[in-house]
Amino acid sequence: MIAAPLPDFRLERYFSRWEFAATHHLTASDAETLTIRELLALGTDADRAEFDELGLGYTETWGGARLRAAIARTYSGCSPADVLVFAGAEEAIFWTMQLLAEPGRHVVVTVPNYQAMETIPRAAGADVSGVLLDAADGWRLDLDAVRAALRPDTAIVAVNFPNNPTGAVPDQQTWRALVELCTERGIRLVSDEVYRGIELDPAHTLPQAADLSPTAASINVMSKSYGLPGLRIGWVACRDHAVLERLERHKHYTSICSAGPSELLAAIALDAGAWIHERNRGIIAANLPLVEAFFARHADLFDWSQPDGGCVAFPRYRGAEGVEAFCRDLVEQAGVLLLPASIYASDLAAGPVDRFRIGLGRRDPAPALAAFEQFLTTRRPVR
Incomplete structure (x- = not known):
């Protein structure tokens, strides 16, 4: 903590x-x-009626069934049970990066990054190292540099692609090799994927980490590529349910649950995601x-x-x-x-x-x- x-x-x-x-x-x-009018227009008559009659009570801590199913459909290898909803990506990062890092363990993060990816595990007592993207080579991810940064006590490699602020995306071969490297070493890959989905060249759209690895955690949100930050809906997708259960227990201390209107609107947006x-x-x-x-x-x-x-x-x-x-x-x-x-x-x-x-x-x-x-x-x- x-x-x-x-x-x-x-x-x-x-x-x-x-x-x-x-x-x-x-x-x-x-x-x-x-x-909201434009978003509701993308839904069905039933969606609009449901929104009009929606009660403003508490929602499920894990996220509602419809929302989690809609999120799971954006993955090729994850089910609704592999999804935990958060109040935006920042809450997801806050709990994921401190709980999975643990005091005394080692974490590797790419630089530049979203500040919380390095400050949260450091404040939690982890030893954090950075791997700088190569600005002289189009912000290339150097897999050899990642490999050299790993230690026997490395618990997490944390990345953000498409990268904020550079817009960099590694090539498919490098990305899959990174996933394989983490899997082979027993290191959890935490992948911030909040900008995924609006690449102009389809060749730059990477497979999501949670689809490629049974232990990787993919973080996403409605804010960036969907353009809906006001909904405050983010999530972690991970096929390791012990991780999700631990995150869910700690979520009780922060947001507890999401707003019902936001969950419904997010589900409508995800269904119209393409x-x-x-x-x-x-x-x-x-x-x-x-x-x-x-x-x-x-x-x-x-x-x-x-x-x-x-x-x-x-x-x-x-x-x-x-x-x-x-x-x-x-x-x-x-x-x-x-x-x-x-x-x-x-x-x-x-x-x-x-x-x-x-x-x-x-x-x-x-x-x-x-x-x-x-x-x-x-x-x-x-x-």
Whole structure:
């Protein structure tokens, strides 16, 4: 259990200042959302009637039967019994990473990452090592580096693909080799897969870890590729039921259960998942030429590469003042929000310090890009 104070969650601290104050949220990590009306329209008449008459009592801690069945259908080798629902992905990460790490055990995480993936097991008493994705080679996952980081007491290898913030996805051969490596060594693979499903190239869509390994834990959520963060529905899929039972007992101390309306709406969305993902891929595909043209016009200041998957990318800023000052001035002077590299800094491995995260999943980035461009031509001197 958590034994040490948790550090500030840098991303959430930054968002608490700017997410709703900035005019243009150009760093959003989720795809374009739907309204409740639009989402209900994807369901049946029976779904809409059920929503209208839904009682607002407690729900099952494991998640309702319909929701767990809908989640299980997104896997090829998992049943509803292999699914535990959480209040978003963060609760799932919170319990999974501390309970499976255990004090004194060793954990390997890829860097850059979602901060909780490394800070939670460290606060729980685990010894955590980082494996840096290779920025010079398209953020490649170096399997030899993972293998070299393993120890006899390694309990977990934790990864996030498509990666936040880089959008990187390993090739299929490397991914399957990672799963096999963990299985052979008796190490549990914890796979954050929240951006899976909106890859523009189907070859970049990886099999889910829980489908490939009987011990791996796949974490997913309605927030990112489905664009429904307001539902606060996430889950862990794992065929090791002892793990799920342990997680469920600890969930009693946090959310206990999910909101009934959210569970029903999430089930409707999952049943319409193919349509929602296709819609969101279309938004990303429409946005990419605009973003690429913007960075091409300013190639003296930025190095851009398209992400393999997900709806975020991590371009380089080449200006003399550095990316931290640049992002600060951009939001303060032009109201355009980006996330500087410091948000993704890690104590485990020294990643690039000249990058920023940009989002590609929201509709109509043109006004934000126009404000961005105006800033580049009229910005005041750096303080």
